[in-house]
Structures are given as structure tokens and as C-alpha cells.
Amino acid sequence: MDNIKDIMLDVKRSVMDxxxxxxxxxxxxxxxxxxxxxxxxWVGAAALGCIxxxxxxxxxxxxxxxxxxxxxxxxLILATGDGVVQKIEKVAPPAELExxxxxxxxxxxxxxxxxxxVQRVPIDGKITTVHYRPGAFFNADMDKASEENERQSVVLExxxxxxxxxxxxxxxxxxxxxxxxxxxxxxxxxxxxGIIRFGSRCDIYLPKGVNPLVSVGQITVGGETVVADLKSKxxxxxxxxx
Numbered sequence: 424m425d426n427i428k429d430i431m432l433d434v435k436r437s438v439m440d441x442x443x444x445x446x447x448x449x450x451x452x453x454x455x456x457x458x459x460x461x462x463x464x465w466v467g468a469a470a471l472g473c474i475x476x477x478x479x480x481x482x483x484x485x486x487x488x489x490x491x492x493x494x495x496x497x498x499l500i501l502a503t504g505d506g507v508v509q510k511i512e513k514v515a516p517p518a519e520l521e522x523x524x525x526x527x528x529x530x531x532x533x534x535x536x537x538x539x540x541v542q543r544v545p546i547d548g549k550i551t552t553v554h555y556r557p558g559a560f561f562n563a564d565m566d567k568a569s570e571e572n573e574r575q576s577v578v579l580e581x582x583x584x585x586x587x588x589x590x591x592x593x594x595x596x597x598x599x600x601x602x603x604x605x606x607x608x609x610x611x612x613x614x615x616x617g618i619i620r621f622g623s624r625c626d627i628y629l630p631k632g633v634n635p636l637v638s639v640g641q642i643t644v645g646g647e648t649v650v651a652d653l654k655s656k657x658x659x660x661x662x663x664x665x
Contacts, residue, residue: 444487444488445486445487445488446487446541446618448486448601448618448620449482449483449485450486452482453479453482453483453486456475456478456479456482457479459475460472460475460478460479463475485536485537485540487539488539488615491543491613491645491646491647492613492646492647493646493647494612494647494649497547497582497654498546498652498654498655499546499612499649499651500545500546500587500612500627500633500649500650500651500652500653501544501545501546501612501645501647501650502532502543502545502625502627502643502644502646502647502648502649502650503532503542503543503544503545503589503625503627503645504532504534504538504539504540504541504543504623504625504643505532505534505538505540505642505643505644505645506532506533506535506538506624506642506643507532507533507641507643508531508637508639508640508641508642508643509531509532509533509624509639510529510530510531510639511528511529511530511531511635511639511659512528512529512531513526513527513528513529514526514527514529515527516529516576516588516628517554517556517574517576517588517590519554519576520552520554520576520578520588522578522586522588525631527588527630527631528629528633529626529627529628529629530626530627530629530635530637530650530651531624531625531626532624532626532627533624534619534623534624534625539645540618540619540620541615541617541618541645542591542615542617542619542625542645543612543613543615543616543645543646544579544611544612544615544616544646545579545587545589545612545627545650546579546581546587546612547581547582547610547611548579548580548582548587548609548610549580549607549610550577550578550604550605550607550608550609550610551578551579551586551606551607552577552578552606553577553578553602554575554576554577555574555575555602556574556575556576572592572593572624573593573600574591574592574593574600575590575600575602575617576589577589577590577602577604577616579610581653585630585633585653586630587627587628587629587630588626588627588628589626589627589628590625590626590628591617591619591623591625592619592623592625592626593619593623599619599620600620600623601617601618602616603615603616603617604616604617612646613647614646627650629650629651630653633651633652633653633655634655634657634658634659634660635651635659635660636651636652636660637650637660638661638662640662640664641662
């Protein structure tokens with residue numbers, strides 16, 4: 424029931440905020456759905472054509488790319504995607520990044536098929552590593568998804584030398600990860616950097632000693648929700664369901 428409420432809130436928020444464009448990755452899919460729908464009506468399969476209309480509308484909605492307003496203060500780490508904070512735990516970063524073998528706080532954000540799937544940069548800095556690793560396609564809310572699923576990992580170094588790792592993870596029906604970042608690239612917090620198609624998960628690994636400012640169950644808005652603050656000494660937050 425809580426998941427249904429989260430989905431309805433996301434749909435309501437997106438419908439009310441009509442200031443969005445369609446991501447270029449989705450145009451071919453929308454066009455394909457539209458062509459098939461027209462053909463179905465043309466051959467007299469009206470019932471299937473109506474289903475095609477619904478699927479075309481859903482595909483258009485899925486690939487929406489709304490305007491966001493990233494907070495403009497140094498040190499803030501923003502959510503990389505829309506969704507629900509599924510887990511906050513201490514684990515080692517992806518092995519393929521070859522970072523120090525120490526546990527960091529990982530914030531996992533689960534994206535359902537109704538969430539915006541455009542990912543955004545969490546903080547200002549320079550990209551030092553971009554690594555793609557093929558893998559499986561388990562449900563993105565499973566524990567083993569972070570370790571075994573297809574993923575795209577990025578390491579960003581801030582101006583003061585701290586490293587922030589963020590990862591795109593494919594899900595059960597997500598079969599394509601797109602990342603537009605390159606090594607040595609300078610980026611700003613909130614900038615679009617990639618997209619995952621059809622259900623997925625985003626992980627953010629905080630620098631050592633930095634506490635999360637979100638809690639499990641919280642809804643995030645990519646490029647806007649502050650998940651941590653490099654300058655804050657606040658203890659990890661807790662929340663209650665209400």
C-alpha cells in the first residue's frame with residue numbers, strides 16, 4: 424500500500440509540474456509505440472489500438488525530463504535520482520573502481536517505472552573514474568542487485584579532495600544504462616548525466632565521516648533533495664512513518 428501511495432504522489436507531482444521535456448533517449452520508443460498504435464487502428468483492431476494509446480502515453484510519461492532547481496551551496500550532496508530511499512548501510516564501494524577497501528555509507532534509491540529516470544550529478548567536482556560493468560538483471564530492490572547487476576560507476580573528486588561515488592544499476596526490466604560523463608570532465612551539482620531505461624536503482628557512496636541526511640522510506644527528487652552535507656556534523660537522521 425505504501426508503494427502505491429508513493430507512485431501516486433510521484434504521478435501527481437509530475438502532472439502538476441508540466442514544465443518538462445522528453446529525454447532524447449525516449450523519442451525512438453515513443454515513435455515506435457505511436458506507429459504500432461496507428462497501425463492497429465488502421466487494420467481495425469480498435470481494442471488493441473486503445474491499449475497502444477495507453478502504452479504510448481505511459482512511454483511518453485516515463486521519458487519525461489522535468490526542470491529541476493539544484494540548491495547552490497558548496498558541500499551539499501544531492502540525490503542522483505527520483506525514487507525512494509530503500510537502504511542506508513555501510514559497505515565497500517564497487518571493487519572494479521579499485522578504491523581503498525573500507526566501508527562507506529551507501530544510500531540506495533529505488534526507482535519504479537513511474538519515476539523520472541534521468542540521473543543528475545550529486546555535487547560539483549571533477550570526474551576521475553567512469554567504469555561500466557556488465558552483469559545480471561535481478562530486481563533492483565534485492566540485496567544482490569548492487570553487487571551482481573549491470574552497473575555504471577562514477578568517481579567524482581570535489582575541490583577539497585573528497586571522493587563521492589555514484590552508481591547506476593540496472594533492474595529486472597532495465598536493459599540499458601546511459602552515462603554521458605568522461606574522465607577529467609568538470610561537472611556541477613544537479614546537471615543531467617545519464618538515464619536508465621525501465622526501472623532501476625541509484626547508489627551514492629558518501630565520503631568517510633559524512634553522515635546521511637535522509638532516512639529509509641524517504642522520497643527523493645533527483646538534483647534537488649539533499650542527501651548529505653560535507654560541511655555538516657549532524658548525526659544520521661531518523662524518521663517515522665506518519
